[in-house]
Amino acid sequence: MILCESDAAYAADKFIDYFSNMGRIDEYLRNVKLDRISKMPSYLPGCGPEEDMFDDFDIHPQDMNFKVYSAGKDDSFTNAYFNERLQITTSHSVEDSIPGKVLKWIVMETNTKKIVGFIRFGSPTINSKPRNDWLGQPPELTRFNRHSIMGFIIVPTQPFGFNYLGGKLLALLCCSHEAREQLNSKYNSDICLFETTSLYGTTKSSSQYDGLKPYLRYKGLTQSDFTPLLHDDIFKNLNKWFIERNNNKLLVKENASSRKLKTQSKMISIIKKSLSSQKVVEFQTAIANAKNLTEKKRTYFSDYGFANSREVIRGDTDKLEKNPINFDKFYQENLIKWWKNKASKRYDNLKSNNNLRTELEVWTKNHDIDIIR
Numbered sequence: 422m423i424l425c426e427s428d429a430a431y432a433a434d435k436f437i438d439y440f441s442n443m444g445r446i447d448e449y450l451r452n453v454k455l456d457r458i459s460k461m462p463s464y465l466p467g468c469g470p471e472e473d474m475f476d477d478f479d480i481h482p483q484d485m486n487f488k489v490y491s492a493g494k495d496d497s498f499t500n501a502y503f504n505e506r507l508q509i510t511t512s513h514s515v516e517d518s519i520p521g522k523v524l525k526w527i528v529m530e531t532n533t534k535k536i537v538g539f540i541r542f543g544s545p546t547i548n549s550k551p552r553n554d555w556l557g558q559p560p561e562l563t564r565f566n567r568h569s570i571m572g573f574i575i576v577p578t579q580p581f582g583f584n585y586l587g588g589k590l591l592a593l594l595c596c597s598h599e600a601r602e603q604l605n606s607k608y609n610s611d612i613c614l615f616e617t618t619s620l621y622g623t624t625k626s627s628s629q630y631d632g633l634k635p636y637l638r639y640k641g642l643t644q645s646d647f648t649p650l651l652h653d654d655i656f657k658n659l660n661k662w663f664i665e666r667n668n669n670k671l672l673v674k675e676n677a678s679s680r681k682l683k684t685q686s687k688m689i690s691i692i693k694k695s696l697s698s699q700k701v702v703e704f705q706t707a708i709a710n711a712k713n714l715t716e717k718k719r720t721y722f723s724d725y726g727f728a729n730s731r732e733v734i735r736g737d738t739d740k741l742e743k744n745p746i747n748f749d750k751f752y753q754e755n756l757i758k759w760w761k762n763k764a765s766k767r768y769d770n771l772k773s774n775n776n777l778r779t780e781l782e783v784w785t786k787n788h789d790i791d792i793i794r
Contacts, residue, residue, distance in 0.1 A: 422667050422672075424691060429695035430696065432659065432663070433704040435655065435659055436651070437707040439651055461508065469785075471781055473506060473536050474536050475536060476535065482761045482765045486530065486531045486532060487528055487531065488531050489527070489528055489529075492525035500525065503527060503539065506536060507539045507574065509785065510576055510578055510579070511576045513576075522570065524603065525540070525542075527539060528591060537585075537590070538576060538581070538582075538587055539576045540572065540574060541572070542571065542600070542604060544566060545569050545570065545571040551640040551643065552640075555722065557735070560735070568610070568612055568614060568733055568734050569612060569614040569734065570610075570614070570616075571615070571616045572592070572595045572617035575588065575591045575595060575617060577629075579781070580778035580779070580780070580781070583778050585768055590757070592617070592637055593757070593759070596636045596751055596756065597756055598751050599753045611741070613730040613741055614725075615722065616721070616722055617721050619719040628719050630721045635750070636751065640721060647682065647686075647712065648685065651685060660688075672688065723751075725748075725751050726743065726749070726751040727741050727742065727743060728744040
């Protein structure tokens with residue numbers, strides 16, 4: 422596909438204008454987030470989705486109990502319910518249409534019947550340097566997809582996350598045999614590897630996934646040579662504009678993984694090929710500056726207590742073997758018990774120093790929050 426010079430300049434300016442006022446990844450995320458929040462409905466006091474969030478900070482971790490609900494499976498917890506409450510909690514923008522495996526969890530503290538966090542599992546990214554290094558080679562994708570899953574959203578409500586190490590609780594639940602078994606049942610899989618990455622790289626010196634050995638282990642940094650995504654209406658309108666000029670054909674297949682990223686990459690490629698030599702320099706400079714917004718992210722793996730996850734994914738063997746020392750530690754009951762001990766130290770220390778946070782932290786039209794928490 423080649424655009425005429427005026428069309429190419431029009432499309433290039435959409436990217437140039439969008440990224441021209443952003444100097445850091447947190448500025449990019451904040452701009453996207455505030456735009457999303459501005460489009461949310463308004464609620465009467467006491468009737469908003471934040472009323473479902475955990476807010477009893479007198480309860481001790483040792484007295485807590487938890488239940489996991491699958492969004493979209495129970496009428497009380499629809500996908501819309503999940504997305505709306507996640508939207509006001511997370512600093513990240515929430516994407517709705519996701520190809521591949523999807524399992525959404527709402528985690529509730531049962532004494533208070535309040536939400537403490539959100540989890541979304543999905544098909545892993547196609548390429549990962551830490552994964553390739555760990556395996557010794559890029560995996561065969563069909564086999565890899567059968568044996569692996571990724572945590573794309575692992576977000577505690579705040580300040581439950583701060584007061585109780587809530588992010589660590591959610592990460593541990595992702596590594597549970599109960600999670601693995603539910604995914605195996607839903608997708609006829611045989612999962613033995615869980616992956617996730619930190620939301621921030623060098624912007625933040627630590628991650629909620631640190632300190633979780635043997636359940637979750639750091640495996641290195643991702644590469645970051647990609648352009649941040651245009652969001653919402655800007656992307657949708659530009660994509661529609663490209664489709665109209667492409668004989669009403671999509672730029673990438675409808676069922677492609679990472680479809681939005683691939684579509685935007687295709688747009689950029691078409692613009693580069695179609696621009697005049699003078700304009701292409703301005704466009705390439707804008708794209709290079711946009712890439713500087715992205716960061717290498719920390720990557721973490723869990724083997725669910727199996728002894729030979731790597732060999733199974735590589736195809737060296739088909740039979741999974743349990744690690745006799747660690748396997749039983751990955752049952753949900755044992756993971757929560759481990760978390761309670763760790764969270765108790767955190768909670769007791771904060772309380773004794775009068776540093777507990779007691780104000781619910783949510784995004785609203787009149788109140789934004791620290792993008793890096």
